[in-house]
Structures are given as structure tokens and as C-alpha cells.
Amino acid sequence: MIKIYNKDTNFEEEIKEGKVIVDFFATWCGPCRMISNVLEEISKEQEDIKILKIDVDEYDELAYKFQVMSIPTLVFYKDGKIINKKVGFCNKKELLGYFN
Numbered sequence: 001m002i003k004i005y006n007k008d009t010n011f012e013e014e015i016k017e018g019k020v021i022v023d024f025f026a027t028w029c030g031p032c033r034m035i036s037n038v039l040e041e042i043s044k045e046q047e048d049i050k051i052l053k054i055d056v057d058e059y060d061e062l063a064y065k066f067q068v069m070s071i072p073t074l075v076f077y078k079d080g081k082i083i084n085k086k087v088g089f090c091n092k093k094e095l096l097g098y099f100n
Helices: 011-015 032-044 060-065 092-097
Strands: 002-004 019-025 049-054 074-080 079-088
Touching: 002 032, 011 019, 011 049, 019 032, 032 049, 032 092
Parallel strands: 002 049, 019 049
Antiparallel strands: 019 074, 074 079
16 A cells, blocks of 8 residues: 555554555655656555655655655664665565565
């Protein structure tokens, strides 16, 4: 499942259970669009992984909180805890490997 972060989204609630990939992106970012396609594939194939997309231009306070300096930045959560962080493009196999 892919969810787009908005002002009504409770971030802590979204990440507290299961596997979550938080995707910090911008609409103008080429590599962000490329990784978005990979995340779409993952969302269709891996029902146990939630993907939360956060537009850094709209929610810069969250980008600042998570020290996002480059995009795309992916933050991997398992049961509310950060287990990894990846900056830049990577393939599906590499992304799924962060949960192992």
C-alpha cells in the first residue's frame, strides 16, 4: 500500500507497526520518479510493506527532522524503529534486502 503524507496523517501511527518505507521525494526530482516506479512494484508484490511518501517541498519540517539532505531518501522502519536509511536510487532487490 502506498500512502501520500498530508496534514491529516499521523506519522507515528503510520510507522508504529510492521514494515514501512518512508520515501522523502520531490515532484521535480528525476531519481525520485525512477524509485517511485520501484516502490509501486513493491507495493503490488509485498502486501506486508507499507510505503509512506513525503513531499519535501510541502513538508520541509519532516525532512529537517530526519536530516534529509538529498533526495530521494528512504527510511526503513520495522515496528516503529528505524532499521536503515538509503539516499539515492536503488533496485527492488536492494530495497527489500534492508528488511532482512
